[in-house]
Amino acid sequence: MATSKLSICLLFEMIFLAFVFNLANGHGLKNGFYKKTCPNAEAIVKKTIHEVISVAPSLAGPLLRMHFHDCFVRGCDGSVLLDSPTRQAEKDAIPNLTLRGFQIIDKVKAALEKECPGVVSCADTLAIIARDVTYEVMGPFWEVETGRRDGKVSIANEALINLPPPFANISALKTTFALKGLSVKDLVVLSGGHTIGISHCSSFNTRLYNFTGKGDTDPTLDPNYIKRLKLKCKPADQNSIVEMDPGSFKTFDQHYYTLVAKRRGLFQSDAALLDDSETKAYVKAHANSHGSTFFKDFGVSMINMGRIGVLTGKDGEVRKVCTKVNH
Numbered sequence: 001m002a003t004s005k006l007s008i009c010l011l012f013e014m015i016f017l018a019f020v021f022n023l024a025n026g027h028g029l030k031n032g033f034y035k036k037t038c039p040n041a042e043a044i045v046k047k048t049i050h051e052v053i054s055v056a057p058s059l060a061g062p063l064l065r066m067h068f069h070d071c072f073v074r075g076c077d078g079s080v081l082l083d084s085p086t087r088q089a090e091k092d093a094i095p096n097l098t099l100r101g102f103q104i105i106d107k108v109k110a111a112l113e114k115e116c117p118g119v120v121s122c123a124d125t126l127a128i129i130a131r132d133v134t135y136e137v138m139g140p141f142w143e144v145e146t147g148r149r150d151g152k153v154s155i156a157n158e159a160l161i162n163l164p165p166p167f168a169n170i171s172a173l174k175t176t177f178a179l180k181g182l183s184v185k186d187l188v189v190l191s192g193g194h195t196i197g198i199s200h201c202s203s204f205n206t207r208l209y210n211f212t213g214k215g216d217t218d219p220t221l222d223p224n225y226i227k228r229l230k231l232k233c234k235p236a237d238q239n240s241i242v243e244m245d246p247g248s249f250k251t252f253d254q255h256y257y258t259l260v261a262k263r264r265g266l267f268q269s270d271a272a273l274l275d276d277s278e279t280k281a282y283v284k285a286h287a288n289s290h291g292s293t294f295f296k297d298f299g300v301s302m303i304n305m306g307r308i309g310v311l312t313g314k315d316g317e318v319r320k321v322c323t324k325v326n327h
């Protein structure tokens with residue numbers, strides 16, 4: 001009783017704090033921040049990303065995901081990119097073991113440094129890349145707000161605490177997003193990012209083999225789909241990968257919602273979107289492509305996500321190399 005009262009108090013306090021932070025979220029960002037200081041910045045990112053994705057379309061997924069991971073841990077401050085000599089940075093934490101594409105960020109940043117040294121932050125570079133990879137794989141285009149500065153701190157444990165795990169239920173997901181100042185709509189819209197990319201079997205294997213520790217399967221996952229997934233993922237399989245939106249994993253489309261509505265969302269966090277009336281209504285409404293507002297919504301929610309806990313003005317720094325703080 002006492003504990004549940006305490007946790008309710010804590011929840012309200014967290015929501016209050018999220019609200020206060022939300023007022024600060026995005027403060028100091030604007031469209032075209034580099035218009036005068038580096039007019040070609042966005043064109044340079046676009047060109048480099050076009051070259052990369054036309055050769056390696058499978059990098060679109062990890063590069064979109066990277067901005068999400070950056071924003072949810074210490075705000076969108078590029079801290080996900082920092083290396084730690086002792087392997088204690090965010091990128092060393094378990095969820096980040098599956099992040100790829102760091103070398104592409106370095107490539108884009110090097111091109112930016114060549115044109116305008118020390119001007120464009122790594123955090124902004126990530127935000128623009130996330131938009132450009134989405135657009136490259138037939139997704140929507142949105143204006144990216146810029147003016148973020150880079151943080152100097154990256155702590156592995158913070159990634160574990162702040163990133164929702166694939167087994168998160170709907171209340172945990174809603175709380176995690178609320179703590180970042182994001183709405184329930186942002187949650188269901190941004191989850192649509194799972195229309196592209198791949199997952200390791202380890203991220204959902206318990207749903208296939210040992211859901212409650214009794215050798216059972218997840219009853220919320222389509223049994224026919226379980227059969228198909230088991231062909232790809234053996235028990236305790238750490239290395240194999242599957243497409244998250246089979247058949248169109250290289251195309252940004254609304255098909256993610258078709259899958260979730262058919263109980264074929266890969267993670268429990270995808271399936272959980274059917275456990276809340278608002279997220280469920282969105283999934284159902286977008287399960288067929290007719291009159292879908294998903295593309296427009298995705299741009300809006302990505303802008304909201306890009307505002308989380310940003311450093312602007314004189315805070316932080318503009319790193320020269322994204323993996324290292326300046327001296």
Ligand code: HEM
Pocket residue numbers: 058060061062064065068098100164165166167168173190191193194196197198199200201202203267269
């Ligand atoms: C709602 C909570 C979320 C959870 C629990 C979650 C979890 C995951 C997990 C476990 C993977 C697979 C990692 C692996 O095994 O390789 C993944 C992949 C991915 N996620 Fe999420 N995610 C969430 C939200 C998001 C958001 C907001 C975005 C971006 C808008 C996003 C974009 C992606 C993409 C593009 C991939 C594929 C990465 C690749 O191809 O390597 N996710 N996510």
Ligand SMILES: *[C@@H]1O[C@H](CO)[C@@H](O)[C@H](O)[C@H]1NC(C)=O
Pocket residue numbers: 168169170171172
């Ligand atoms: C959802 O997950 C949270 C955190 O793991 C847990 O405390 C809570 O009991 C779960 N809620 C439901 C309804 O299962």
Ligand SMILES: *[C@@H]1O[C@H](CO)[C@@H](O)[C@H](O)[C@H]1NC(C)=O
Pocket residue numbers: 210212213214215235
């Ligand atoms: C299933 O989970 C239970 C409880 O965590 C564990 O004791 C058992 O070894 C697991 N079985 C398999 C096949 O992994």
Ligand SMILES: CC(=O)N[C@H]1CO[C@H](CO)[C@@H](O)[C@@H]1O
Pocket residue numbers: 087091092093096097098099100101102
């Ligand atoms: C600790 C660890 O293995 N970190 C990895 C995180 O992901 C990058 C990119 O794949 C790897 O290079 C790191 O080794």
